[in-house]
Amino acid sequence: MKIAAIQMISTPVLAENMATARRLLQEAAASGAKLLLLPEYWPLMGLQETDKVDIAEPAGEGPMQDMMAEMASKLGVWLIGGTIPLQAAQPGKVLNTTLVYDPQGQQIARYDKIHLFGFSKGEESYEEARTIVAGNQVSSFDAGFGKVGLSICYDLRFPELFRALGTSSLIVVPAAFTYTTGQAHWEILLRARAIENQCYVLACGQGGKHVNGRRTWGHSMLIDPWGKVLDVLEEGEGIVSGDVDESLIASIRESLPALRHRKL
Structure with missing residues (x-):
């Protein structure tokens, strides 16, 4: 299966970002990709960290969710919706959530970001816990070629999350990694x-200088099971793509059965 990641430089305007996402999703599907991934925070990189609270949707309804369901169905693809802000029980906070839609436009999986980013160095400072409620469950789905494990950005630093997912054929990482x-x-x-x-x-990253002054690293990429980078987009808007080869996964696991050799 051909898969693709959409790299964006999201703005503080929801309508602009939705139009960009639509256009790039259509381009990726036209190239033959059947599983598409959007980046973290694709709907909004606000001027203030609280801006995402203002556009948060209840689970199951709203323009962001409607758009993703529509695009999955229209394009006939699996759509992993990066992250959108969903309403949380705590006032003034949201859940940073990945929603997955099948080629019929039905939502079939959900993952709420577990690990919340915090970083402070010089004038650069971030603390997601101020506006985001952490999730507490791992999540995956079957896209027809094997298990797809879901993670978001800062989760990447916690290998135990990926072990908890079990054996996967593909792991996706929508992100907005800082440049630093x-x-x-x-x-x-x-x-x-x-x-x-x-x-x-x-x-799948945000990749450039945003209106709010933040600079994200980009470098969306596809990596094979041997650790080889198959495709990469350093900065700017665009698409990264390639094929999932099930026979390569099987061959590597047979010749180097590290997953079977685990002790802990």
Whole structure:
């Protein structure tokens, strides 16, 4: 199956970002991709961290969810919707949520980001817990070629999450990695997750300078189960794509049965 990741530079305007996502999803599907991945925070990179609270939708309804369901059905693809803000029980906070739609436009999986990013160095500071409620359950789905494990951005630093998912054929990582941390660790961590889980990793980033002044690392990429980078887009808007080869997964796991050799 051909799969693709959509790299964006989201703005503070929801309508602009929805139009961009539609256009790039259509381009990716036209190239033959049957599983599409949007980045974290694709609907909005706000001027204030609280802006996402204002557009948060209740689970199951709203323009962001309607658009994703419509695009999955219209294009006949599996659509992994990056992340959108869903309403949380705590006032002033949201859930940072990945929703998955099948080619009929039905929502078939959901994952609420478990690990909330915190970083402070010089003038650069982030603390997602101020506006986001953490999830508490791992999630995956079957896309016809094997299990697809869901994760979001900062989750990448916690290998135990991927072990908890069990044996996967593909791990997806929608993200908005900062330029600072991405430059240092993004590719290393992604390749490590692919190697240790002997599966494909499709990572999808925000990739450039945003209106709010934030700069994201981009470098959306597809990595094979041996840790080889098959495609990468460094910065800017665009698409990363490639094929999932089930026979390669089986061959690597047979010749190097590390998953069967686990002790802990």
